[in-house]
Amino acid sequence: MPRRTATMLASLLTLVALLCAGVLIPVPYSEMSPGPTVNTLGEHGGEPVLQISGHKTYPTTGHLNMTTVRVTGSQYRMNLVEAVYGWLAHDNLVVPHSTLYPEDKSPDELNQETAEEFTQSQESAKVAALKQLDIPVGTRVVVSSVVKGSPAEGQLHAGDMIKAVDGTEVKEPGDVAKLVTRHKAGEKVTFLTVPAKEAAAAEKEKRQPATEETVALVTRPAPDDKRAIVGIQAGTDHTFPFTINIKLADVGGPSAGLMFALGIVDKLTPEDLTGGKFVAGTGTIDENGKVGPIGGIEMKTVGARSKGARYFLTPKDNCAAAAKDTPAGLTLVKVDTIKDALQSLEKVRKGDTAGLPSCSAR
Known part of the structure; x- marks a missing residue:
């Protein structure tokens, strides 16, 4: 065989071997990409996302879209070729697998955690929206969680209302x-x-509740400072003057809170918040209407723009990251509270976009 032919054949075989290795060898990375967006004012899966009964509601137009990030599964292992492609792709983000799936938590624990965060975000959104509208919201102290193996296990349960301790x-x-x-x-x-x-x-x-129970527990010492404990975490549950249900499956985490709250406000007020415009956004929200940062902002702006959004409500602490690579045609609007968001929506529907608080890359 001529030397030149042998050299070319060896090079080809080496290339094939490298490609095979790239496909077969797993690497410790996961991928994030733009996920679906859902209009909180519309329907999803054939039913309204926001369902309100017992209080007058008003017609809405336009969009108030919550946004999501799609991630590779906890059991999926990317190969080298996929990782390189993801690094080169403009709209995707490749991160260490442990960033999304910490080694100290099982997949079931992570799923439970994100589900609980999503549930809590809905609760906070309802409270924040009603407070913004000066609609009273009741509160009650409940058992949030019970420690396994503690004195309270089997005696108190998550969701139990705590009326009194020792009278x-x-x-x-x-x-x-x-x-x-x-x-x-x-x-x-x-x-x-x-x-x-x-x-x-x-x-x-x-x-009023018709049943009360008296539960006697024997305290035990805390492992850190030996104070008396029974092994529960107390929290707050809310009572609403009418029914608000948020119907959205296959979504986790707390980042839809702001958009849920705005959707509730829109349905409970005669003013059309968007004026028919396509607005998307993201952000956690607490019961007082404070907006918090989220992860994957770059993916969410891309996903929103691809669906037609023109304005994106961006948590203040995510502004710098979002502004570094804003999709063409999308205006980032900085928000820190639900009040900020409502004021900006007023400018959007009136066409006063020059006065919108903007995001800076610095």
Whole structure:
């Protein structure tokens, strides 16, 4: 065989081997890409995203789209070729696998965590929207979680309403720990509760709970400082004067909170918030209407623009990252609170876009 032919054949075989290795060898990376966007004012899966009953609602136009990021699954392992392609692709982001899936958490734990964050974001969105409209929202202290193997396991349950501890009325979550830690480890503490199912039924039927339970627990020492504990985390649940349901499956995390809150406000007020414009956005929201940052902002702006969005409500702390590579035709609007967002939407619907608070890459 001529030397030149042999050299070319060896080079070809080497290239084929490298390509095969690139396809077969897994690398410890995952990929993020633009995910679906959903209009909170519209329908998804054949039913309205926001369903409100027991209070007057108003017609809406335009879009208030929440945005998502699509990620490769926890069990999926990218190969080298895919990773290189992802690094070169403009709209995708390749990150270490551990960034999305920490080694100290199982896939089930991560799914549960994102589901809980999504549920909490809906609750916070409802509260923030009603507070913005000066509609009263009731609160109650509940058991948020129970530690496995603790004195409370099997006696108290997530969702149980805590009315009193040792006969003292509980008004906020911090009261529970204060009352429990008055005891020494090994002493008995008594809870007056309403079971979770009864509390939920009473709220739905707009009545006072019919069932109360007295639960006596023996405290044990905390592993860190030996204070008395029973092994629960207390939290706050809310009671609403009418029903607000958010129907959106296969979505996790807290980042849709702002857009849910704005959609609720739009449906409960005669003013058409968007004026028919296509607005998208993202951001967590707390019960007081404070907007927080999220992950994957670059993916979300791309996904929003590809669906037709012209304006994107951007959490203040995500502005710099979003402004570094803004899709053509998309105006980033900086928001820090739900009030900021509503003021900006007023400018959008009136065409006063020059006055919108903008994002800077610095």
